[in-house]
Amino acid sequence: MTAQIIDGKAFAARVRGKVAAHVARLVADHGLTPGLAVVLVGEDPASQVYVRNKGKQTREVGMLSVEHRLPEDASEADLLALVEELNADPKIHGILVQLPLPDHMNADLVINAIDPAKDVDGFHISNVGLLATGQKAMVPCTPLGCLMMLREQHGSLSGMEAVVVGRSNIVGKPMAQLLLGENCTVTVAHSRTRDLPEVVRRADIVVAAVGRPQMVPGDWIKPGATVIDVGINRIPREDGKSRLVGDVEFSSAVEVAGAITPVPGGVGPMTIACLLANTVTAACRANGLPEPEGLTV
Ligand SMILES: NC(=O)C1=CN([C@@H]2O[C@H](COP(=O)(O)OP(=O)(O)OC[C@H]3O[C@@H](n4cnc5c(N)ncnc54)[C@H](OP(=O)(O)O)[C@@H]3O)[C@@H](O)[C@H]2O)C=CC1
Numbered sequence: 001m002t003a004q005i006i007d008g009k010a011f012a013a014r015v016r017g018k019v020a021a022h023v024a025r026l027v028a029d030h031g032l033t034p035g036l037a038v039v040l041v042g043e044d045p046a047s048q049v050y051v052r053n054k055g056k057q058t059r060e061v062g063m064l065s066v067e068h069r070l071p072e073d074a075s076e077a078d079l080l081a082l083v084e085e086l087n088a089d090p091k092i093h094g095i096l097v098q099l100p101l102p103d104h105m106n107a108d109l110v111i112n113a114i115d116p117a118k119d120v121d122g123f124h125i126s127n128v129g130l131l132a133t134g135q136k137a138m139v140p141c142t143p144l145g146c147l148m149m150l151r152e153q154h155g156s157l158s159g160m161e162a163v164v165v166g167r168s169n170i171v172g173k174p175m176a177q178l179l180l181g182e183n184c185t186v187t188v189a190h191s192r193t194r195d196l197p198e199v200v201r202r203a204d205i206v207v208a209a210v211g212r213p214q215m216v217p218g219d220w221i222k223p224g225a226t227v228i229d230v231g232i233n234r235i236p237r238e239d240g241k242s243r244l245v246g247d248v249e250f251s252s253a254v255e256v257a258g259a260i261t262p263v264p265g266g267v268g269p270m271t272i273a274c275l276l277a278n279t280v281t282a283a284c285r286a287n288g289l290p291e292p293e294g295l296t297v
C-alpha cells in the first residue's frame with residue numbers, strides 16, 4: 001500500500017486564509033494592522049529567497065511587512081541596536097532574525113534581545129521555558145506546522161510512539177516538547193544515537209530534522225507510520241541544475257508509511273503560514289484582544 005501524501009502547500013493556504021480573515025477583522029474592528037519585521041544579515045541566496053517569500057505572503061494576508069538588511073560585516077552592536085528599535089516600534093508585533101547569523105555574531109545574545117512578546121520564532125529563552133513547562137508561549141513555526149498536520153491526520157496523538165531525529169533548538173527540541181504535550185512517548189535521536197534504524201522502526205510518528213539528504217530509507221519506517229520530513233536539502237541533478245530533497249528517502253518511504261509529507265510542498269510552506277499565524281497571535285496578545293482560534297497550540 002502506498003502512503004497518503006500530506007499536502008502541506010494546501011494546508012498552509014488554508015492556514016493563511018484563516019490568518020487573513022482574522023487580520024481583516026482586526027483592521028475593521030480595531031484599526032489594528034499586525035506588523036512583521038524580518039531581519040537578514042548577509043547575502044546568503046537561499047535566505048534571500050526565503051525572506052522574499054515571507055514578505056510577499058505577509059502582505060497577501062493584509063499585514064504590514066518590513067524588511068531590514070544588514071551587510072555581512074555589520075557589527076553585533078548594529079544588529080542589537082536594530083532589534084531594540086523594532087522592540088520599541090508599536091507598528092511591529094513580530095520580529096524574526098533570519099538564522100544562521102555570521103560567525104562573528106552571538107546568535108543566542110541577539111535572539112534573547114528580542115522582546116519575548118514579539119518573538120514570533122519562539123526562540124527566546126522565555127518562550128523556550130514557557131513551552132517546556134506547558135505554559136502559553138510563542139511556539140516555533142516549524143514544529144507548530146508539523147503538529148498541526150499531525151493533529152489533522154490523527155486527531156488525538158495520546159500514547160503514540162514519536163521519534164524525532166535531530167535535537168536542534170529550532171526544530172528537534174521544540175518538536176519533542178510539543179509531542180510530549182500531546183502525550184506521545186517521545187524519543188529524541190541525534191548523531192550519537194546507537195542503532196538509529198531500530199529506534200526509528202518503533203515510531204508511529206517519525207519527524208526527521210537532520211539536514212542530511214534522503215538519510216532515512218523506507219526500511220527504517222514501521223508500516224503505517226506517519227512521516228514528517230522537515231529536511232530541506234539542495235542536491236545536484238543530472239542536468240547540472242539542482243533539486244530539493246528531504247531527510248527521508250521519499251521513493252522508498254512512501255511504499256511503507258501510512259502518511260508522509262513531501263519535499264518541497266510539505267513542512268516548508270507550513271512554516272511560513274505559522275509565522276504569519278504567530279504574528280497575528282502576538283498582535284492580539286499585545287492589544288489584549290482574543291486570539292484567533294485554531295492557529296496556535
Ligand atoms: N522546512 C522548514 O521549514 C525548515 C527546514 N529546516 C531543515 O531541517 C533540517 C534540520 O535543520 P536544523 O534542525 O536547523 O539542523 P541542525 O544542523 O541544527 O541540527 C541537525 C540535527 O541532526 C542531528 N544529526 C546530524 N547527523 C545525524 C545522523 N547521521 N544521525 C542522526 N542525527 C544526526 C544532529 O545531531 P547532533 O546534535 O548530535 O549534532 C542535530 O541534532 C535541515 O535540512 C534544514 O534545512 C530547518 C528549519 C525549517
Ligand SMILES: Nc1nc(=O)c2c([nH]1)NC[C@@H]1CN(c3ccc(C(=O)N[C@@H](CCC(=O)O)C(=O)O)cc3)C=[N+]21
Pocket residue numbers: 049050096097098099100121141142232244263264265266267268269271272
Ligand atoms: N529565524 C529563522 N526562522 C526560521 O524559521 C528559519 C530560519 N531562521 N532560517 C532558515 C530556516 C529554513 N526555513 C524554511 C522555511 C520555509 C521553507 C519553504 O517554504 N520551503 C519550500 C520550498 C522553497 C524552495 O523552493 O526553495 C517547500 O518546502 O515547499 C524552507 C525553509 C525557515 N527557517
